[in-house]
Amino acid sequence: MLMINDVLRYLVAFGIVGGLMLLVVVTIEGRLGRWAMLVLWALVLSLLFSLSGCSSTPPRPAEPPPLPAPILCAAPPGMTEAQAEPDRPAGELTQRDVASYLLALHRWGWRGWRQLQGVRDYAAQCRSNATDEQPEAPRE
Numbered sequence: 001m002l003m004i005n006d007v008l009r010y011l012v013a014f015g016i017v018g019g020l021m022l023l024v025v026v027t028i029e030g031r032l033g034r035w036a037m038l039v040l041w042a043l044v045l046s047l048l049f050s051l052s053g054c055s056s057t058p059p060r061p062a063e064p065p066p067l068p069a070p071i072l073c074a075a076p077p078g079m080t081e082a083q084a085e086p087d088r089p090a091g092e093l094t095q096r097d098v099a100s101y102l103l104a105l106h107r108w109g110w111r112g113w114r115q116l117q118g119v120r121d122y123a124a125q126c127r128s129n130a131t132d133e134q135p136e137a138p139r140e
Contacts, residue, residue: 073126075119083111 086104089097 071127071130073123073130075122079115079119079122083108083115 086101086108089101
């Protein structure tokens with residue numbers, strides 16, 4: 001977008017170049033004729049119009065604020081290890097075998113959910129430690 005200062009600069013440049021053109025044309029006109037004046041004016045005008053876009057640049061957009069530092073709260077490998085599923089009973093099954101398998105399966109699932117809750121607690125504590133600006137005072 002052209003500003004007032006740019007327009008004034010172009011008008012001054014056009015006036016100076018136009019005055020120089022008139023001086024050149026007056027001295028050459030006797031030798032080359034009117035066509036020389038038209039060609040020179042066309043050259044000057046094309047030069048001014050082609051260079052008019054070079055002097056102004058659009059303002060740079062404001063830089064966005066920096067992104068906050070990422071919080072890396074990966075759980076230690078020991079907290080996420082998978083435990084083996086209880087063995088399924090095979091062959092002739094009694095109610096006691098089925099009940100002990102269901103109990104072992106329930107305990108296995110319960111330990112898995114406790115393990116998952118431990119990972120969630122660890123991640124929540126890590127996030128809260130990373131976002132706290134001041135360290136906590138020691139508890140007595």
